[in-house]
Amino acid sequence: MFVDRRGFLKEGGRLLVLSAAAAGALDSVLAGRPEEADAYRLADHWWGMIIDIEKCIGCGNCVRACKTENDVPTEPYYFRTWVERYHVPPKDLVHPEAEDHPEVDSPNGGYDGFKEKYRAGDGSKNFFVPKLCNHCAHSPCVQVCPVGATFESPDGVVLVDKEYCLGCRYCVQACPYGCRFIDPRTETVDKCSLCYHRITKGRTTACCETCPTGARTLGDLKDPRDPIHEFLRTHGVQILKPQMATGAKVYYNGLDGSVR
Amino acid sequence: MDSVLQGVQGFMYPNEVELQWSVLIVLYPFVTGLVAGAFILASLERVFNVEAVKPTYRLALLTALAFLLAAPLPLQLHLGHPERSYEMYTTPHTTSAMAMFGFVYLWYLLAVLLLEIWLDYRKDIVMLARESRGAKRLLYRTLTLGSDNISARSLEIDSKVGRFVTIIGIPSAFLLHGYVGFIFGSVKANPWWSTPLMPIVFLFSAIVSGIATVLLLYMFLSWMRGRKPDMPCVDTMGRYLLYAFIIDFSLEMLDLIHRIYEADESFKSLDFMVHTRLYTSQVIVQIVVGTIVPIGLLALVQLVRTTEIARKGFYLAAGMLTLVGIFAMRWNVVIGGQLFSKSFLGYTTYKMQFATREGLLPAIFLLLLPLAILWGLVKLLPPWPDEESA
Secondary structure, three states, X not given: OOOOHHHHHHHHHHHHHHHHHHHHHHHHHHHOOOOOHHHOOHHHOOEEEEEEOOOOOOOOHHHHHHHHHHOOXXXXXXXXXXXXXXXXXXXXXXXXXXXOOOEXXXXXXXXXXXXXXXOOOOOOEEEEEEEEOOOOOOOHXXXXXXXXXXXXXXXXXXXXXXXXXXXXXXXXHHOOOOOOEEEOOOOEEEOOOOOHHHXXXXXXXXXXXXXXXXXXXXXXXXXXXXXXXXXXXXXXXXXXXXXXXXXXXXXXEOOOOXXX | OHHHHHOOEEOOOHHHOOOOOOHHHXXXXXXXXXXXXXXXXXXXXXXXXXXXXXXXXXXXXXXXXXXXXXXXXXXXXHOOOHHHOOHHHHOOOOOOHHHHHHHHHHHHHHHHXXXXXXXXXXXXXXXXXXXXXXXXXXXXXXXXXOXXXXXHHHHHHHHHHHHHHHHHXXXXXXXXXXXXXXXXXXXXOOOOOOOOOHXXXXXXXXXXXXXXXXXXXXXXXXXXXXXXXXXXXXXXXXXXXXXHHHHHHHHXXXXXXXXXXXXXXXXXXXXXXXXXXXXXXXXXXXXXXXXXXXXXXXXXXXXXXXXXXXXXXXXHHHHHHHHHHHHHHHHHHHOHHXXXXXXXXXXXXXXXXXXXXXXXXXXXXXXXXXXXXXXXXXXXXXXXXXXXXX
């Protein structure tokens, strides 16, 4: 195809303009739900997450992304999200009193990934379980906070007002999942905010965005078009510690009975 | 950093490795328990007309006040932002047991204890204001709150109102310490704490520790003043201490048996903890040294006829061991409840520091502080009716 100089400049200019616009929109496009910040209405959303254990490879991308995105202290005992590795030896079915006793580790919260430790084919089950705040609808942490510094936003995210938190640590005790810690720099409690600064601008969380296998997916339970509904309908999902009746909104696919 | 991780055995959720509630939070139920227990002892005389314990009535009230004034300090010191603690009163979160405790505390301090002490001491305060001079006179005059009528009719009203306040005070004292138990007992995430028995166990252990404290203080202060303690009074306190202790121990054993029999998902983990990391503080110090031995000593006094001096020795030993046992119980609840993982797959270690904000040194200071306050209160408001008449 012959293109003269005028045509080249015209088409080239058009492409240049278009790619600039596309680059600008790229973040929103990648996030899945392009939405303007000022168009965000709290009452229209109810956030949750799906974690597909069968897809998690324990690379630790999510842990690193979370620490960077949310300025989480680097010490190996402060995490907004972390990954656990489970090794469940073959069950002794002949002696039913022998119970599942999984071996679990999470070196540096999975931040650096996991060194190979278990061999395949010995009859054991090995898998990774990413953890984060479950953004419970009936949060024990919210219930016990003496001043209401921890609260549940109308769009279903459990948040902390650091300007208000006393640092009494009652919420840390009340969380059944170990999702809270005291930030030594502020002496206030810290936890996963579901990247609230991102999701209210139409983007997804840092952990979901960086997961290479799609093991984590943010979902809006109030949006009927959100694929989360289809996933929940078609998969056997479970929440952590259902006996706690916390109304957890992080749904696990392929969750083994040994996971706590 | 690594030393924190070295204390871990098995698997803890990463955020669980650091303990959140330190020795200061052990002090809080211990001190609050002494308050409630001392007040309940005082009310024995006032409401239930147990005349024998009358010599300790005022001392018990002052002891309760001294410890109550010190009770919030360990909490304050422990907070990440103590300067924000007033928010619990200005914007309390009504579903929070901790927030509501602030109001229970204030109610008990202002509506019960201060009022009862003031009513009981009003005549003395007016007399002291008349007898003293200078700054002391001004102080006592201020304490009269402008009410210096000590006619027989007026004192009769004081006595009636005082009795009414004590009657309200008993459920308030129950509430005060039962509520401390509820703060722990209502944490469903923690199986070591979560039991409806917790408030009632806390309450009876509070009564035990309060009686033991007043018993020891009474014997010690009598010795300091060069007076013989009133033995029927000491014997009666010893008897009540025994009764309360038996109930307390039975409740704790009920809790233990219940846990062993039910053996729910947390049992193996907790059982392992009691046999390892908590063995010394729970089995040896709390149950054997701090409970069975003092109960044995107190029972021995009831069963065997002994001399006065021997009885005093028994009471002294039993009282001190009781306080050690109750402190160990608070320790095992607060610290023990944080040593195991909520995954039930691992354990961490509590390393108490010394001269840090939440270390041993401030804990010792906070434990001695109420005794210093009590010394001041005893000087200000002498609790000895015998000296008055002398």
